[in-house]
Each structure stands twice: as structure tokens, then as C-alpha cells.
Amino acid sequence: MNGWRRVMVAIALVVVVVGCPGCWDKVELEDVAWVQAMGFDKGPDGYTVTTFQVGVPRNLRGGVGGGGAGVPSGPYHVTVSVLAKTSFEAIDLVALNLGRRLSLEHTQSFVFGEELARADIRGLASGMDRFREVRGSAFVFLARGRAEDVLRAMTSPLDVSPSRFLQTIVQQHRHTGLFEATQFAPFIWGIQSDAHTASAPIIALAKDIRPGVPTGMGREYPASPGIGERIGETALPDVGGATAGSSMLEAGRMPRLGGGPVEVMGTAVFSGGQMVGDLDGEETRAMMMLKGRFERAAFSIPDPMAPEYPLALEIKGLGTRVRARRDGERVWIDVTVRVEINYIFTRTQADYTDPRNSPIVEKAVEEYLKAHLDRAIARAKGMKVDPFGLGEYVRKTFWTWPEWEAFAWPTKFPDALVNASVKCNLARYGMNLEPLSVPPGERLRKQGDAE
Numbered sequence: 001m002n003g004w005r006r007v008m009v010a011i012a013l014v015v016v017v018v019g020c021p022g023c024w025d026k027v028e029l030e031d032v033a034w035v036q037a038m039g040f041d042k043g044p045d046g047y048t049v050t051t052f053q054v055g056v057p058r059n060l061r062g063g064v065g066g067g068g069a070g071v072p073s074g075p076y077h078v079t080v081s082v083l084a085k086t087s088f089e090a091i092d093l094v095a096l097n098l099g100r101r102l103s104l105e106h107t108q109s110f111v112f113g114e115e116l117a118r119a120d121i122r123g124l125a126s127g128m129d130r131f132r133e134v135r136g137s138a139f140v141f142l143a144r145g146r147a148e149d150v151l152r153a154m155t156s157p158l159d160v161s162p163s164r165f166l167q168t169i170v171q172q173h174r175h176t177g178l179f180e181a182t183q184f185a186p187f188i189w190g191i192q193s194d195a196h197t198a199s200a201p202i203i204a205l206a207k208d209i210r211p212g213v214p215t216g217m218g219r220e221y222p223a224s225p226g227i228g229e230r231i232g233e234t235a236l237p238d239v240g241g242a243t244a245g246s247s248m249l250e251a252g253r254m255p256r257l258g259g260g261p262v263e264v265m266g267t268a269v270f271s272g273g274q275m276v277g278d279l280d281g282e283e284t285r286a287m288m289m290l291k292g293r294f295e296r297a298a299f300s301i302p303d304p305m306a307p308e309y310p311l312a313l314e315i316k317g318l319g320t321r322v323r324a325r326r327d328g329e330r331v332w333i334d335v336t337v338r339v340e341i342n343y344i345f346t347r348t349q350a351d352y353t354d355p356r357n358s359p360i361v362e363k364a365v366e367e368y369l370k371a372h373l374d375r376a377i378a379r380a381k382g383m384k385v386d387p388f389g390l391g392e393y394v395r396k397t398f399w400t401w402p403e404w405e406a407f408a409w410p411t412k413f414p415d416a417l418v419n420a421s422v423k424c425n426l427a428r429y430g431m432n433l434e435p436l437s438v439p440p441g442e443r444l445r446k447q448g449d450a451e
Contacts, residue, residue: 039147122273136185144204249281
């Protein structure tokens with residue numbers, strides 16, 4: 001009996017030892033290169049230029065090299081571009097150059113070049129979606145120009161890591177509404193969806209960044225981009241009559257001097273895997289309102305009591321209500337956007353806390369926002385895409401899925417009657433409840449000057 005027990009214990013030990021995974025598939029951290037961001041550009045003869053931004057571990061953690069305590073002794077990252085038939089092949093080719101296996105498990109962002117996106121990225125995105133190391137939570141960007149240029153120039157004046165820099169930029173969509181953060185998994189879903197189209201924020205080089213000498217496949221940029229900051233220079237551009245909400249609210253055209261080398265603003269709109277157009281900053285705000293995802297932002301509208309002066313407002317989104325009706329192939333969609341005013345900055349003495357004046361500014365905001373909603377809807381209809389997700393509501397008017405698929409919503413959206421309206425409420429004027437008082441003598445002098 002004791003012999004039988006010994007045999008059973010031995011068998012159990014063998015099973016446990018064989019079943020334990022142990023360290024047979026271990027990977028040393030020193031053998032892996034962690035990719036922080038990837039860029040994709042169209043190359044010659046059907047090739048793809050894939051750019052990898054790889055972090056330098058000893059410097060990202062505050063290296064102890066010749067730079068002293070907590071000061072890195074070299075760059076925080078290295079950027080490598082390779083020309084290959086596929087981006088998957090490029091991963092192995094870069095490993096031969098860096099001497100480490102590349103890992104995408106911690107890649108925070110994917111940047112698609114504009115030329116490649118206008119051709120079609122469905123095949124590339126499909127392959128990335130199936131790759132085991134690609135994270136669905138990674139952010140997607142559309143580069144105005146080349147993704148390689150953006151990644152090579154992208155350094156933050158405040159943060160050490162380029163991937164961390166993109167993360168902090170992405171967080172600003174909640175406070176500005178000038179772009180919408182897009183993650184990889186929803187982006188892939190939008191490419192396949194017949195109820196709404198995919199979209200991605202636009203990232204571009206700042207207008208005061210100048211590329212260096214062209215190299216084999218891209219351009220080299222200095223470690224500190226050459227932003228002119230000499231005394232006497234000005235950030236005021238010759239806008240040629242451009243108005244806010246059009247040309248100046250686009251990535252790469254912001255009128256400024258100094259700061260970081262890249263800007264994120266606006267939205268690239270796709271039809272399937274092909275980029276068909278873009279929305280500027282104001283149109284992107286309208287898109288987010290129509291989708292019910294607008295949180296808050298600062299607006300400047302003409303002062304309704306003195307149109308020659310701007311009236312600055314902080315507007316907060318309170319939600320969006322959408323109702324869709326259908327009669328055969330005719331579709332009517334009513335969208336009501338609710339917002340509230342939390343702060344007013346005015347150059348005049350208009351007192352909008354007065355109950356007689358509050359409706360004036362509320363009506364002015366409603367008319368201003370409705371004009372932008374109508375403009376964004378018209379732009380989308382012109383591109384024959386629905387980046388607002390209105391098809392999600394139209395789909396509910398069908399009884400069966402085959403009927404919905406046969407309806408082909410993307411072909412019906414340009415003819416749909418979309419009526420957008422805005423409901424605004426002045427909630428808080430600011431810390432003070434009325435404008436600063438003006439002494440009587442100054443008021444008389446101003447009136448005399450006017451006369």
C-alpha cells in the first residue's frame with residue numbers, strides 16, 4: 001500500500017512540474033525595444049514608409065549617465081524610418097538596425113500620413129487590428145503632410161516622453177472641442193460601420209517649423225526645432241481676411257510664435273478606409289455637439305449690443321436630443337443641442353446679468369451655434385459621409401436588419417432633411433455679478449469723444 005502511495009505522489013509531482021509554465025518563454029526587458037508611436041506614409045512603387053519612435057529606457061527613467069542625478073545623458077527616444085512592402089515586415093527590419101526585438105504592446109499612438117489616407121488604409125488598418133500586440137486603446141491621428149515629419153519633429157517643451165506629450169494633448173479635447181480624441185478600436189469600427197463613418201484628429205507641424213535638409217526617405221529635424229523667438233518678431237500673420245472658424249482654426253495654421261513643434265486641431269473624415277475630407281476647428285465643435293460629446297469650450301461671438309466688439313463666452317454642453325423619422329426613402333432628423341453659458345468676458349459695459357439683457361445674449365449664442373451646425377452638416381453632405389452618427393437613430397426606424405442594410409444609409413444621408421436647433425441658458429455670469437463701474441466724468445468724456 002505504501003508503495004502504491006509513493007507511485008501516486010511521484011505521478012502527481014511529474015504532472016505539476018510539467019504543467020507549470022516556468023520561464024521557458026521568458027523575455028528579458030533588455031532584449032526588447034518599446035515602440036511609443038508609429039507613423040505610416042505612402043512610399044514609391046506600392047511600398048510603405050513606416051516610422052518608429054522608440055523610447056530610450058535609461059533616459060525615460062531619469063538616467064544616471066554623464067548628465068548627473070536625474071538628468072538624461074542622451075535623447076529620450078530614437079526615430080527610425082524604413083521602406084518596406086508592409087509595415088509588418090518593417091518591424092523585423094528595424095530590429096536588425098537597433099539590435100532589439102520591437103514590441104507594440106505599449107504603443108500609444110498611430111499616425112497616418114495624409115497621402116496614404118487619401119489612397120486607402122483599410123488593408124493596413126485591418127492587418128493592425130489582427131496583430132496581437134496592437135492595443136485598441138491606442139490613439140489614432142491623421143498627419144497633415146507626412147507622418148514621418150510629424151514624428152521626427154515631435155518633442156514637448158514640457159514633457160520628456162513623446163508618447164506622454166500626445167496623451168496630454170489628447171486630454172485637451174474635453175476643454176476645447178477643437179478635435180475629438182479617437183482610439184484605434186472605435187476607429188476600426190467606424191471603417192466598417194454603415195451607420196456612421198470613421199474620423200480622426202488632425203496633427204500637423206506648426207507653421208513656424210522649418211524642415212532641415214531632405215534625406216533618403218524623409219527629413220531630418222534639429223533636436224530643438226528652429227522656432228524664431230528673436231525680439232521684434234511677431235506671431236500676427238497676414239491672414240488675408242480669414243475669419244475664426246475657417247482657416248486659422250486648422251492644425252498648422254495657428255497664429256502663434258514659440259511653444260511646441262506640432263498642433264492638433266480639426267477632424268479628418270473617412271469613407272470606409274479612405275479620407276475624403278476634413279472639418280476645421282469650429283466644424284469639429286459642431287460635430288461633437290451633434291454627437292452629444294461636446295463638454296466645454298471658449299467661444300468668441302459678436303457682442304449683440306455692440307457688434308464691433310467680440311464677446312467671449314465659456315459654453316458647456318448639456319446634451320443632445322435626436323429624433324429620426326422616415327417615410328420610404330425620405331428621412332427627417334431633428335437635432336436639439338442644449339448648452340449653458342458659464343462665463344462672459346465683454347469689452348463694453350453691457351450688463352447681461354440684467355434679466356432684460358440675458359435673453360439677448362442667449363439668442364445670439366443660439367444663432368451663432370446653429371450657423372456652425374448647419375455649416376458642418378452641409379460640409380458632411382458634400383463629402384457624402386455621416387461623421388455625426390445620425391444613422392444610428394435612423395437604423396431604429398427599421399424592423400429587420402436586412403431592411404436596414406438594403407436601405408444603404410450612406411447614399412441617403414446627402415438627401416436627408418436635418419434640422420438643427422440650439423437651446424441656450426445663461427447660468428453664471430462670472431465671479432462678479434456686473435461689469436466694472438465707470439466714473440461719471442470718464443463716461444462724459446467718452447461720450448464727448450464720440451460726438
